[in-house]
Amino acid sequence: MKLYRTLSGNILEHENECYLINQGWNEMVNRDNLYGYLENLLTSTDAISDGHRLINENLCAPIGDQEVWAAGVTYLRSKTARMEESSISGSSSFYDHVYEALRPELFYKSSPGNVVGSNDLVHIRKDSKWNVPEPELTLFINKHGNIQGYTIGNDMSSRSIEGENPLYLPQAKVYERSAALGPGLLVLKHPIDPDTIINMRIFRNQKEVYNDSVSIRQMKRKHNELVDFLYAENAFTFGCYLMTGTCLVPPSEFTLQINDEILINIDGIGLLRNIVGIKK
Numbered sequence: 208m209k210l211y212r213t214l215s216g217n218i219l220e221h222e223n224e225c226y227l228i229n230q231g232w233n234e235m236v237n238r239d240n241l242y243g244y245l246e247n248l249l250t251s252t253d254a255i256s257d258g259h260r261l262i263n264e265n266l267c268a269p270i271g272d273q274e275v276w277a278a279g280v281t282y283l284r285s286k287t288a289r290m291e292e293s294s295i296s297g298s299s300s301f302y303d304h305v306y307e308a309l310r311p312e313l314f315y316k317s318s319p320g321n322v323v324g325s326n327d328l329v330h331i332r333k334d335s336k337w338n339v340p341e342p343e344l345t346l347f348i349n350k351h352g353n354i355q356g357y358t359i360g361n362d363m364s365s366r367s368i369e370g371e372n373p374l375y376l377p378q379a380k381v382y383e384r385s386a387a388l389g390p391g392l393l394v395l396k397h398p399i400d401p402d403t404i405i406n407m408r409i410f411r412n413q414k415e416v417y418n419d420s421v422s423i424r425q426m427k428r429k430h431n432e433l434v435d436f437l438y439a440e441n442a443f444t445f446g447c448y449l450m451t452g453t454c455l456v457p458p459s460e461f462t463l464q465i466n467d468e469i470l471i472n473i474d475g476i477g478l479l480r481n482i483v484g485i486k487k
Contacts, residue, residue: 208245209477210236210356211391212324214265218258219245220391225258232271236347237446241355242396262391268324269358269392272445275322276437277343277362277380279312280305281428281452282421311428313437314376316362316450317386325389328484331463332382335365338463340481341453342407342471344399344423346430347392349446352438354430356394359471359479360450361387383486388448393476398430399423403474407455410468417461421454428452 208221212232219226228235228248238244255261305312323329331338345360363386369379393399401424409417430451437449463469467483 208242208394209391210245210269210394211262212267212269212271213261214267215261218255218262219248219252220258220262221245221249224254225262226252227255227258228252232269233273233445236271236355236392237349238355239349239351239353241349242394245394266324266326266390268322268327268388269390270319270322270388270448272319273347273447274315274319274443275317275345275360275386275388275448275450277314277316277360277450278428278433278452279314281311281426281433282454306427311433311436313433314380316380321381321383322386322388323384323481324387325479325481327387327481328384329361329363329387329469329481330382330384330484330486331363331465332365332368333485335367335379336462337367337370338363338365339457339461340364340407340409340463340469340471341450342405342455342473342479343450343453344403344405344473345388346434346449346451347446348434348438348443348449350443352434354398354434355446356392357399357473357476358388358392358448359390359473359476360448361469361471361479361481362450362453363387384484386450387479387481389479390477399475405455406472408470409457409463410470411464411466416467417457419455423451425454426451 341362347356406420
């Protein structure tokens with residue numbers, strides 16, 4: 208089943224029927240056994256006839272007061288790309304060490320206010336010459352450190368800034384409209400299928416300029432491993448989102464341009480669509 212945040216309220220979609228849930232997002236999702244809770248709600252809630260229209264017309268990012276964090280260098284291709292971008296600064300070996308290390312790379316990505324949803328604008332920085340989207344399976348983890356759902360994340364990245372020096376990572380990753388989540392939150396009874404496919408396409412002037420796919424099975428790190436490190440010394444009152452890293456990296460000669468269209472699809476979750484803009 209899937210949860211959506213809309214301007215009209217929170218909507219639960221199950222077996223092609225939609226149900227309006229009269230609860231705040233934080234209260235609704237931040238619990239143990241979210242799947243069982245939603246399953247019970249279905250027995251006492253009537254379906255609404257215009258739910259799909261409300262989702263299509265009034266969709267918001269599936270986030271309340273949660274922070275967004277991200278994991279880096281969790282796929283081999285990501286390690287290679289990071290080493291390529293940082294070769295000029297002489298710091299490329301750092302990413303090789305991270306890929307092989309016990310401790311994963313985890314970093315703060317976004318406050319809720321900087322997160323956008325599907326069909327909204329994501330930004331590239333004016334002071335960066337090399338910008339890419341990073342499509343990522345994103346976990347929703349409740350306050351107790353238990354994975355309760357999955358969504359799609361777009362971790363917008365300024366590769367030229369990060370490549371100058373690894374210490375510039377926050378500037379390369381954390382800025383206005385640098386994170387997108389959506390379209391909704393997939394809630395499953397069991398962990399997501401390890402053969403789940405992530406696909407990303409990029410269009411420029413209605414012409415496809417990038418298209419590639421990957422299975423999340425190629426991740427070196429396990430989801431629970433990332434969660435354990437993130438929650439080891441952190442407390443998240445409302446739970447949090449964790450982007451789990453990317454393996455889909457456009458070639459080094461590619462950089463995003465204004466009005467590019469980014470389409471990220473993950474099996475079972477849906478489509479996250481964003482248009483590239485820039486802060487005025």
